[in-house]
Amino acid sequence: MTRPDGWPVVSDLSSPETHWGLKFTDESVETDYKVWRRDHVHAFMQFAMYGAAGAATCAFVAVVFGALSHLRTLALILIPVMVLLLVLGGVVTSIESRAHQVLALGALANVMGGCLAVGLTYQMNDPALTGACVTMAVFFALTMFRLPPGLAVATVGSYIVLDGVAVFRMHSQGHITNQQFAVGLFIPVTALLSAMVLNLAIEWITRQTYVDHLIIEAQQEALFDERSNMARFISPDIAETAHLSGLSMNLRTEIYSLTAVSIDLRGFTTFTQQHGAEFMVQVLQEYYAVVIDAAKEYGATVKDFAGDGALILVGAPFPRPDHTRVGLRLARHMINRVREVTDKWATPETPLGVGIGISSGECAVGAIGTAQQLEYAAVGTTVNLSARLCSIAQDGQILMGPGTARALEESPGWTRKVLTLAGIPEPVEVTIEDTRAPKPILTTPGTVPLQREAVETIAPDSIAELAEPSEPAPRPEAQ
Numbered sequence: 001m002t003r004p005d006g007w008p009v010v011s012d013l014s015s016p017e018t019h020w021g022l023k024f025t026d027e028s029v030e031t032d033y034k035v036w037r038r039d040h041v042h043a044f045m046q047f048a049m050y051g052a053a054g055a056a057t058c059a060f061v062a063v064v065f066g067a068l069s070h071l072r073t074l075a076l077i078l079i080p081v082m083v084l085l086l087v088l089g090g091v092v093t094s095i096e097s098r099a100h101q102v103l104a105l106g107a108l109a110n111v112m113g114g115c116l117a118v119g120l121t122y123q124m125n126d127p128a129l130t131g132a133c134v135t136m137a138v139f140f141a142l143t144m145f146r147l148p149p150g151l152a153v154a155t156v157g158s159y160i161v162l163d164g165v166a167v168f169r170m171h172s173q174g175h176i177t178n179q180q181f182a183v184g185l186f187i188p189v190t191a192l193l194s195a196m197v198l199n200l201a202i203e204w205i206t207r208q209t210y211v212d213h214l215i216i217e218a219q220q221e222a223l224f225d226e227r228s229n230m231a232r233f234i235s236p237d238i239a240e241t242a243h244l245s246g247l248s249m250n251l252r253t254e255i256y257s258l259t260a261v262s263i264d265l266r267g268f269t270t271f272t273q274q275h276g277a278e279f280m281v282q283v284l285q286e287y288y289a290v291v292i293d294a295a296k297e298y299g300a301t302v303k304d305f306a307g308d309g310a311l312i313l314v315g316a317p318f319p320r321p322d323h324t325r326v327g328l329r330l331a332r333h334m335i336n337r338v339r340e341v342t343d344k345w346a347t348p349e350t351p352l353g354v355g356i357g358i359s360s361g362e363c364a365v366g367a368i369g370t371a372q373q374l375e376y377a378a379v380g381t382t383v384n385l386s387a388r389l390c391s392i393a394q395d396g397q398i399l400m401g402p403g404t405a406r407a408l409e410e411s412p413g414w415t416r417k418v419l420t421l422a423g424i425p426e427p428v429e430v431t432i433e434d435t436r437a438p439k440p441i442l443t444t445p446g447t448v449p450l451q452r453e454a455v456e457t458i459a460p461d462s463i464a465e466l467a468e469p470s471e472p473a474p475r476p477e478a479q
Contacts, residue, residue, distance in 0.1 A: 016211070021204045022149070034208050038102060040145040040206065042093060045102045048144035049090035052113060056083045057138060070123035073426045078116060104107065106145040107155040113137045114159030118166055125175040127184020134163045135191035142195035143202065152199050155425040156192060162187050184188045253366030253379075258315030259327030259358060261300070261403060262390035263291065265308035265342070266353035274350045275471075282307065283345050290337045304376060309390070313378055316365045324360045324407040331356045331398050335435055339396075352394025355396060358387035360403040369452075388421040389430060396436035405431035413437060 015133070017025040024030040059067075061077040068075050088380035089105050091096050124130075141156050143149055167184035170176045176184065265287065272280040291310050295302045299320065303311040314330060315323030335354060342352035363380035389399035400408075405416075415432045 002414070007421070017344060021207060024207075033207065036210055036213070037148070037206060038100065040209070041082070042102055044144065044146045046090050046093040047108050048106065048140060048146070049086050051144055052084045052109065053086035053090070055140075056086060056113065059133075068120060068124070068379070071120055075120050078120070082113065082116060084113070097234065098403060103147060103151060104341045107141075107151055110137060110141040110147075110155050111158050112146060113140070114156070115162060116462060118159055118162050122166045122170075126172050127170060127176055127180050127373060128388040130163055130166060131184055131187030131191075134188045134309040138188070138191045138195050142199040146202065146206075147199070147251050149196075149199055149203055155357075156195075160188050160192055171188065178387045187374065188465040233293065253368065255362050256316040256319060256365045257323070257360075257362050257379075258313055258319075258365070258378070258382070259323040259388040260363070260378065261314065261327050261331055261334075262357045262386040263310050263312070263331075263338070264355060264390050264393075265338075266355060267346075267351050268308040271345070271350040271352055279345070283341065286341045286344075287338060291334060294330060294334045294337060298326055298333070300326070300330055303376070309389070311378070311383065313365070316378065324404055327358055327404065328361065328408060331358055332435070333397065335396065351395075355390055355393030355395060356398045356402045357386045357389025357391070357393055357401075358398060359383070359389065359401035360386075360407060362402075384423060385421070385428070386422060392419070392421070394434075396434060396437065397434040400433070402429050402431075405429075 016029045019025065024033060056079055060076070060083065060124040062077065063072060063075045086109055089109050092105060093102050112133060114137035116132055117137055121133055137159060138156050145152075147155060164185065167176075167181060170184070171178075171181040214414075251331055268280075268283070271283070287308065288305060288310075291305075291312070294300075295312050298314070299318070300312045301312045301316065303313050303320075305373045310329065314320070314329040318324065335356060338354045342354055346352040359382045361380070361382035363378045363382045365378045366376070368372040368379070369375050369379045384403075389401060393399045411433065413433065415434075417430050417432065418427050419430050420427050449475050
């Protein structure tokens, strides 16, 4: 259901204006309501058809047992035909493509039933019986068939008038007394008035239900927009976790076995000083897009960005046993993609590069903070080590901690060094994959030497140890 143009978009979600609760003032709202109502009464109409078929079947049984003395044969033919038409009407109303015909079918079926009731009972000269049969048809039209008030009056009025004419003829021909004449008029008229009140009440409730649907829809749209806007400031995986788990779960931190991937640009400070904030923003936008797309492709979570650096978690908030292998593949992929960005914007005076640090192990992951503000954080030596490795990685290097290297199959060209890192009390064995180093040549005895392809990657490098780009792009022109 689409909110109509006339629906007021205000903070208090006030209801649209109506005439006595039975007609919306704004025509666009009224039109939308009619479409919604047609779909809303679809199921009611279907069951009403089957209910009317059941009532007609009971009338057929009554005729079989002698309820009619006149026109008995005609009744035994017409009533089954009516039952068949009602059942077919119920089947038709269950077809979505026929939804626009539901009200017309209901009105037609009710007119046929009412007129048949008057026609078959007229010869009996019993206005009470005729009135009772007409009352049943009125009940179906104004309640079960859920016809709108205008259509309901037109539908019921046809056979109510026919019943009144029949009663007048009975009286004028002397077949009934004045008392029977009064009863014959009283029953259908009373049925019409009382059922019409009920029909108006149902219509008012239906319109209120429509308004409630609009309010709920407006609230859902507002919540969705708010959630979408807020989710743009954090990773979609984190937003989804917060949505599914709830605040109470968010306040709990859990231990995850994960791989932390830290990435950082090299030479970006100098680049910003030389070219200004305008070019800085353009570089960051392209750089962020590459990191976000790569993380999404490998099922990782971008924890946050800090200037030209980013922290990506593989294995949290959704655990995965292959996080180490996926973390290295993600690092290689990002280096390849980020290299395209750095080569595009680098100049001889302001070269750009990228370095990556990877560490695997256990971390405490979850929401940390107060009731006023929470931060989704990953805390532990694993995250600290990946950041330290990233800070010393040269352009094109991927530095891996011991936990990562031990879990992976060694690749040709890897080198190892034992380094002392700031904030890490013990020396750390660091495995280095240099994506800018010459590709190693592997030979197999008795065959032509084969060259093993090195994976093209870009790793964050320290600003103090930048590598000159092979073919620097021209200096960007100020806009």
